[in-house]
Amino acid sequence: MIYLSISQWKAFLLDHPLVGVTNFVNLFSLANFYNSLRVSAEFVALTVTFSILFGLVLSLTLNQNLRGTNVFRAIIILPFTIAPIITGFTWRYLFDSNQGLVGAFILPSLGIHIGSILGNPLNALIAVVFVDVWTKAPFMFLIILAGLQGISPSLYRAAKIDGAGALSSFRHITLPLLRKVLIIAVILKVIDSVNAFDQIYVMTRGGPGNATQVLGIHGYLIAFSSSDIGQASALGVIMVIISVVAITFLIRVYNKAT
Numbered sequence: 172m173i174y175l176s177i178s179q180w181k182a183f184l185l186d187h188p189l190v191g192v193t194n195f196v197n198l199f200s201l202a203n204f205y206n207s208l209r210v211s212a213e214f215v216a217l218t219v220t221f222s223i224l225f226g227l228v229l230s231l232t233l234n235q236n237l238r239g240t241n242v243f244r245a246i247i248i249l250p251f252t253i254a255p256i257i258t259g260f261t262w263r264y265l266f267d268s269n270q271g272l273v274g275a276f277i278l279p280s281l282g283i284h285i286g287s288i289l290g291n292p293l294n295a296l297i298a299v300v301f302v303d304v305w306t307k308a309p310f311m312f313l314i315i316l317a318g319l320q321g322i323s324p325s326l327y328r329a330a331k332i333d334g335a336g337a338l339s340s341f342r343h344i345t346l347p348l349l350r351k352v353l354i355i356a357v358i359l360k361v362i363d364s365v366n367a368f369d370q371i372y373v374m375t376r377g378g379p380g381n382a383t384q385v386l387g388i389h390g391y392l393i394a395f396s397s398s399d400i401g402q403a404s405a406l407g408v409i410m411v412i413i414s415v416v417a418i419t420f421l422i423r424v425y426n427k428a429t
Contacts, residue, residue, distance in 0.1 A: 175404035182398035194405035204406070206381050207389035214300060214385055215364040221304045222360050223353065226311025234319045251309040259373030262302045263289065289375055292382035299371045299383050306370070307363060311356050318352030319345070354425040358418055365414050386410050
């Protein structure tokens with residue numbers, strides 16, 4: 172990919188000379204690149220935040236020795252087992268304003284009339300974020316649940332004897348002991364969100380307009396619509412750099428927590 176990013180590699184051309192940083196310069200001159208960078212930043216921030224929050228809430232709720240807990244755990248994990256392509260097609264149909272269960276029946280019955288969900292820029296972004304969280308929160312749930320089960324129950328019993336309530340125990344016991352687990356979960360989710368492509372492409376193709384055109388889709392369009400493999404590879408290198416910078420920062424935070 173690095174070699175392609177410094178080459179003039181276009182379809183139907185037999186000669187592929189090295190062009191240095193020309194592909195990067197041309198990429199930075201495109202308005203679509205900055206739009207995709209902004210959309211990706213919004214997508215990563217929203218999906219990471221809500222996936223971790225929902226995963227934490229679910230894990231706290233089901234980290235109990237109650238009847239039927241294992242059944243609910245299995246049900247929650249199910250969305251994560253579905254292929255992203257199938258998930259994208261399914262939710263695209265569910266959001267359809269003419270015959271989809273959500274878009275045509277549930278929302279109107281609640282008095283919410285927003286027209287075409289995937290045809291509106293803001294609604295489309297919210298929809299792809301929602302579907303990503305629905306799909307990936309179960310994975311965060313598994314990671315956090317494993318961390319919760321590693322906390323000794325004796326700590327909570329001692330805190331209860333000292334008069335600590337549920338909120339105080341969560342703040343002073345659960346969160347500090349989950350800090351490393353949460354950072355690992357964030358690292359994995361950041362990698363996943365930065366490289367998001369298939370689910371969004373199936374649902375919106377990056378539209379309407381370029382409202383959901385994350386970096387992965389922008390690179391795909393450059394490579395296969397504009398037939399410029401060199402510039403698409405340059406974008407791939409930039410995505411790797413973004414991921415490495417973000418993960419390096421998170422790893423330093425993790426090391427400080429150890």
